[in-house]
Amino acid sequence: DTAVSQTPKYLVTQMGNDKSIKCEQNLGHDTMYWYKQDSKKFLKIMFSYNNKELIINETVPNRFSPKSPDKAHLNLHINSLELGDSAVYFCASSHPGRSDTQYFGPGTRLTVL
Amino acid sequence: AQSVTQLDSQVPVFEEAPVELRCNYSSSVSVYLFWYVQYPNQGLQLLLKYLSGSTLVKGINGFEAEFNKSQTSFHLRKPSVHISDTAEYFCAVTFNDYKLSFGAGTTVTVRA
Numbered sequence: 001d002t003a004v005s006q007t008p009k010y011l012v013t014q015m016g017n018d019k020s021i022k023c024e025q026n027l028g029h030d031t032m033y034w035y036k037q038d039s040k041k042f043l044k045i046m047f048s049y050n051n052k053e054l055i056i057n058e059t060v061p062n063r064f065s066p067k068s069p070d071k072a073h074l075n076l077h078i079n080s081l082e083l084g085d086s087a088v089y090f091c092a093s094s095h096p097g098r099s100d101t102q103y104f105g106p107g108t109r110l111t112v113l
Numbered sequence: 114a115q116s117v118t119q120l121d122s123q124v125p126v127f128e129e130a131p132v133e134l135r136c137n138y139s140s141s142v143s144v145y146l147f148w149y150v151q152y153p154n155q156g157l158q159l160l161l162k163y164l165s166g167s168t169l170v171k172g173i174n175g176f177e178a179e180f181n182k183s184q185t186s187f188h189l190r191k192p193s194v195h196i197s198d199t200a201e202y203f204c205a206v207t208f209n210d211y212k213l214s215f216g217a218g219t220t221v222t223v224r225a
Contacts, residue, residue: 098207104156
């Protein structure tokens with residue numbers, strides 16, 4: 001059984017387009033996250049939701065909008081895509097604690113042309 | 114300032130040799146420490162974590178790490194690596210919130 005799943009796995013699109021990435025977890029976790037991994041493999045948190053409520057919002061352009069319809073889903077919508085948005089985006093989930101293990105999805109490789 | 118530093122960006126190693134990956138952190142608050150592994154084209158998977166207690170932590174796949182509070186380090190070791198250990202390894206820390214702050218990663222390449 002897949003614990004944290006993301007769709008699509010690959011996304012190739014033109015500059016200026018709007019796209020969404022979906023994430024679902026079946027672990028019963030209350031907290032979900034989006035991370036961005038750049039071309040140098042550096043990982044940085046973008047957002048975190050706890051029980052559908054936004055709790056972490058790093059300095060991410062407002063073209064990025066997370067949406068959590070329920071605590072098992074956290075989607076990422078990106079408006080007006082730019083070249084610099086090309087990266088691998090990872091969704092993760094955990095119980096709500098500093099010591100809790102985060103479980104990561106397989107990633108979505110976004111390429112903006 | 115709070116930070117996580119992985120001292121080696123690339124570590125080539127021969128099969129069955131030992132490997133050590135170094136991680137240091139800087140923090141004025143108590144921390145929780147993690148090592149994650151990312152196999153090629155996959156997501157991240159937890160290897161081990163240190164929360165409290167014994168400073169030597171054992172993880173999956175034969176890895177272990179030692180927390181050293183005075184040195185603010187959490188180095189990862191494996192006594193004998195396999196080709197399948199070729200991957201990217203990330204040290205990560207939670208400081209005073211839920212956020213995982215990652216080091217820049219260490220690429221381990223195991224050669225026959």
